[in-house]
Amino acid sequence: MMIDQKNTVTLPVYNSYTGETIGTVPQATSEDVMQALDLAKKGEAIGKNMPAAARVAILKKAVILMEQEFDVLSNLIATEGVKTISQARKEVERALNTMQLSAEEAARISGATIPFNAVAGSEDRVGYELKCPIGIVVAITPFNDPLNLVCHKLGPAIAAGNPVILKPSDYTPLIALKFGEILYEAGLPKEMLSIITGAPEHFGDALISDERVRLISFTGGVAAAEAIQRKAGLKKIVMELGSNSPVIVLSDADVADAVVSCVSGAFFASGQNCVGVKRIFIDAGIFDSFVAQFTSQTAALKIGSPLTEDVDIGPIVSQQAIAQIDSYVEESIKNGAKLIAGGKAVGASYVPTILVAECSNDIANCKEVFGPVVTLSKVENLEQAITNCNKSPFGLHAAIFTNDINNAHKAIKGLECGGVIVNDSTDYRIDAMPFGGVKLSGIGREGVKSTIEAMSETKVVCFKLKL
Template sequence: MIETLDKIDTMKILIGEKWVESAMKMPVLNPYSGKEIYTISCADRNNVEEALKSAEKGKIISKNLSPYQRSEIIAKVVLLLKERKEEFSKVIVSEGVKTKTEADKEVERCINTLTLCSEEAKRLTGETVPFGAFAGGASRAGYYVHDPIGAITAITPFNDPLNLVAHKLGPAIASGNAIILKPSDYTPVSAIKLGELFLEAGLPFHILNIITGPASNYGDILITDPRVNMISFTGGTKSGEEIIKAAGIKKVAMELGSSSPVIVMEDVDVDAVSKNCIGGMTWAAGQNCVGVKRMYVHKSIYKSFKEKIIAYANAINIGDPEDPETEMGSIITNEAINTIDNSVKELKQAGYKILCGGKRIGNTYQPTILEGNFDHSLNGKQEIFGPVATLSKISSLDQAISASNDSVYGLHAGIFTNSIEVAFKAINELQCGGVMVNDSSDYRIDMMPFGGIKQSGIGREGVKSAIREMTTTKIACFNL
């Protein structure tokens, strides 16, 4: 267990039955202070080759575990995590972009995610098939089952360093697979610590391997190798596109970028909705795939909404993530801050007006709202991974839906209205993977199917959905 974060520990990679310390290492920095807080081992091609050999063994071991055994192992991880909630919360704050309040919530979500995985491990059922429904099939009977897919490469981002790892490990193990985990090199410690809990809970060796360090050290072997049966990736659209091109014939699950819209109709509580939208815009300092990025507000309440949301944005307490009073923390790297700032400047040069924010503060960025036309040429065309959103006036629901859909992305959308007809029209016509009614686009629970369309992804996460994504369907037919 972690006694203090002042001491710089060297984190090892997990290969087969051993934690391995490599010759090459790299630092893990605290994004707020810039100080080195951990050192991680950097895997090379030989390490990855050994991990692939281990996963070949692991997928047989995992498949032969009964659903009950898989469920019990994951349930034990939940118990261990509950005992160490504060420890894991501190790790998330130290290496990532979450405030202490946000990190506490992420640990609770991880507990919920793994609890669901433990339960769903015992519910992976098939169905009987009515062969007699076709002429000549009356003498046949059969059913289908969900078999484990085999060995899975899982690649996770920095913005939810614990719970998004759980969304890969939990379903993979619950469905009887082996998994090679490649967490973000910005936030690897949460993932490594969770891996330790799985082993402590009794997960047999070889089912889980953990690789850290730059992929340039070992190339794309984790993607292209035929021993990998599936790739589960959460990250940027460009990286996802490159992975798909390189992967070859294997299953992929992609949770990618977004530019999530929120529609605000004229019949709402302006104060409550503007506050909700600011929360959705600034969670994890806006480094959130379902965060609020575009707000389309009805003209009859536009002025009052604009005043409210600017006030709430300016009131956000930015500071040390370890301070319980801090409402918004750091941007992950200096390069990421520059990317955000350049995007804001591009929007300004293209005609958007900065209503608030627009500047860097230390290692973070001010909550920034830019005003522009709903049909601006840059509307929805890029993902700004930070606390930045655009605000546009609309005169009708049709106009708002059209503007929302005018994007290469389609992950989540939100709509605020007191009209059931308006809500259902939005649900039917918005082109995205999820519509949140009277919530911002940022709302998610871990059991719901989660994913997008267009350039926002392929497949669905959420525990039950992810478990089925990580299996193959096998039919059995008896000629009686």
């Protein structure tokens, strides 16, 4: 923890593949949270008075230090997290981009002039709007992108001049602590960042409900999000939650390209990806060909230690998560789905699993499974595909493969989601784009610029002149 913790209780952090203990972190208490909030209140004044040039310098220095620690950061992600080493390196590359974007956006936070004289009686008035730091931010991050999602919250918060209290996942706290050290070394005042670790039942209510907190940025599950909303009180909330991302593949698509993209999208990070491909609706005319190619390419994926260079499938985050995946697969089969491949765990990993189901299978259509499981369904036309995509209570990303621009636009208009990807997997994302969902998939938008906007308040300034 980055504050002087009073409690001496520690919790182990495990290698997600071997189960070995690789470190310990403090178990925070409500007293620790109060100390962090007191510190952040001091940071609020520091951030409010920190020039943009100083914030830019800190963020740019952090990028340099991250580049120097590239291998350390990658290995931490692959050791305590769920990604293979090659996937972990990609995450560090994205995190570098996120922090670079934060530095660039910090230099161009601006308001606008307001045409007061457009209103009769206000001809003698001029003014503008300022963007000011919102205040103390609480950031809560998950295990599946343990560095880049931290960067997506801390980078914009620092860019906007806000202090942050970060609560990383209990599974992946070490990478967050390492990143905190990098920010301190880059010159971030310690009052502007505290990291709270341990099981939230010991301190969560105090952290969420305190009136000094002005914004909560949460990435995680729906149940936790609902609990946060009930306890938060009057403060701004940005949430990126669950998903059940669908893909439509039409007969006019490049089927080979769609297969490659969907295999990658379904099984990257062992399917523990909020925008990973979960449901694929395939035109009846190409269904058998697609299933054969998809099954063949999935079978070629290699399962093993995430630190091995050529491994494609690493660990599931916990045995409890494996049990949940098993339960989902079993429920889908009972509901009429046919198991084509996988459907079992191997050690800490889960074999990439393919189900074939009718569109009427509401288990596949409506439930979220956070693992390497994908359901393939046959559709007769685009309208049927869109209808079934929208059955889900989630709406983060959706995708369509087609070479007909009219079909693409029909899907864009009809799909209920935060983002539509055309001729690529649902898991395509750059860190500059607005990112978020509708329905149970979230509130607001992330992405560096969008997050800075959420973490800023608008102050209107008006001068009455003697002309």
